[in-house]
Amino acid sequence: MRRILGDRVISVSSGYRCPELNRAVGGVRTSAHLTGHAVDFNCYGFGPPLEVCRAIAESTLSFDQLIEEGSWVHISFEPRMRRQVLTKRPGGGYELGLRP
Numbered sequence: 001m002r003r004i005l006g007d008r009v010i011s012v013s014s015g016y017r018c019p020e021l022n023r024a025v026g027g028v029r030t031s032a033h034l035t036g037h038a039v040d041f042n043c044y045g046f047g048p049p050l051e052v053c054r055a056i057a058e059s060t061l062s063f064d065q066l067i068e069e070g071s072w073v074h075i076s077f078e079p080r081m082r083r084q085v086l087t088k089r090p091g092g093g094y095e096l097g098l099r100p
Contacts, residue, residue: 004059008045038076049073
C-alpha cells in the first residue's frame with residue numbers, strides 16, 4: 001500500500017478485534033478483523049476514501065476485500081484474495097464496485 005499511496009501517513013482506526021470488541025462496534029460474526037486479516041484506515045495526505053480505493057483497486061495489490069465505507073477504507077487480506085471491491089450504500093448494505 002505504501003507503494004500505491006506514496007510516503008504518506010496511513011491512519012489506522014481498526015485492526016484486530018477480539019470477539020467482545022467486534023460485537024460492541026457492530027461487526028459481523030465473520031469479520032476478517034477477528035483473525036487480524038483486516039484494517040480500517042484513512043490516508044488523508046493521498047485523498048478521500050474513494051480516491052484511495054480507486055488507486056488500490058487499479059493497482060496489482062492482492063487483497064480479499066476493499067470497501068469504500070464513506071469516511072474510511074476497509075481492506076482485508078484473508079486467504080481467499082478475491083479482489084472484491086465494494087461501496088457501502090447510504091442506509092446500509094454494500095454494492096459491487098466503486099461509485100463513479
